[in-house]
Amino acid sequence: MRWRYTATRVPAVPTCRSVRLMPTMPKSLFWNRTDTAGCEHARLDDANGLTARGTALAVDTLPYTCRYTLTTTAEWATVRLEVEVEGAGWSRGVRLERQPDRWRVVTNEQGDLDAALRAASRPPVGLPGTDDPDRLADVVDVDLGGSPLFNSLPVRRLGLRDAEPGTERRIEVAWVLVPSLLVLPAEQTYTALGGGRVRFASGDFTADLDLDPDGYVRHYPGLADRVVPER
Structure with missing residues (x-):
C-alpha cells in the first residue's frame, strides 16, 4: 500500500445568514444513474449540518464500488471527506480534512x-x-464525481433553493474524480431559478437541478434520478 500526505492553507468559510435550519430525522436517499449503469445509496443526518455515508456502484471506464463518508459544519462547509474505490485487482483511497489553517x-x-x-x-x-x-487554498466545498448528493452542499450552505430567482453564486470546489480519486480545483456557478430548481454550471457544462424541499437532488439531467420507495 502506498500513502501520500499533502496540506494547504484554507480560507475562512463564507456562509449565508438566511439559510433555513431544517432539523429532520435521518434520511436514506437512492439515485439511479442515467449516464451509465449504476446507482447510489446515501444515509445521512442533517439535523446539524450534514453527516453522510454513501455507496455508489457504476460502470464508468471500469466497473467499481465507491464508498464515502462526509462531515460538514453546522453551516454546511465541508470538514472531512473520505472516499474508497475498488475494482478488480485494485483499490484507492483519499481523505480530505479541513484543519484550522489548511487542507490535509x-x-x-x-x-x-x-x-x-x-x-x-x-x-x-x-x-x-x-x-x-x-x-485548494480557496476551497470550501467538495464535489465527488458522479454523486448528486454533493450538489446539496453549496445549495444548503448558500441558501440557494429558496433564494430570489437569478441569485448567482460562484464557488471553487475540490473536485474528486472517480475512480481515479484525483483531486482538482474546479470553478462552479449555482443560480437560483425558483420553484425548487437551481442551475449548476462548470466550464461549458450546465444542468438545471430539481430539488426536494430539503435541497437534495431529485433530477439531475444527464446524470441521475432519485428513486422514491413505493408506498
Whole structure:
C-alpha cells in the first residue's frame, strides 16, 4: 500500500445568514444513474449540518464500488471527506480534512488501477490526490464525481433553493474524480431559478437541478434520478 500526505492553507468559510435550519430525522436517499449503469445509496443526518455515508456502484471506464463518508459544519462547509474505490485487482483511497489553517490530503493505493485501464485500452490516470495542495487554498466545498448528493452542499450552505430567482453564486470546489480519486480545483456557478430548481454550471457544462424541499437532488439531467420507495 502506498500513502501520500499533502496540506494547504484554507480560507475562512463564507456562509449565508438566511439559510433555513431544517432539523429532520435521518434520511436514506437512492439515485439511479442515467449516464451509465449504476446507482447510489446515501444515509445521512442533517439535523446539524450534514453527516453522510454513501455507496455508489457504476460502470464508468471500469466497473467499481465507491464508498464515502462526509462531515460538514453546522453551516454546511465541508470538514472531512473520505472516499474508497475498488475494482478488480485494485483499490484507492483519499481523505480530505479541513484543519484550522489548511487542507490535509492523504491517499493510499493497492494494486494498479493504471494497469487495469491499459488492459481495457483506456489511458492511465496517475496517482490519487493532488501534488499541489495550495491549489485548494480557496476551497470550501467538495464535489465527488458522479454523486448528486454533493450538489446539496453549496445549495444548503448558500441558501440557494429558496433564494430570489437569478441569485448567482460562484464557488471553487475540490473536485474528486472517480475512480481515479484525483483531486482538482474546479470553478462552479449555482443560480437560483425558483420553484425548487437551481442551475449548476462548470466550464461549458450546465444542468438545471430539481430539488426536494430539503435541497437534495431529485433530477439531475444527464446524470441521475432519485428513486422514491413505493408506498
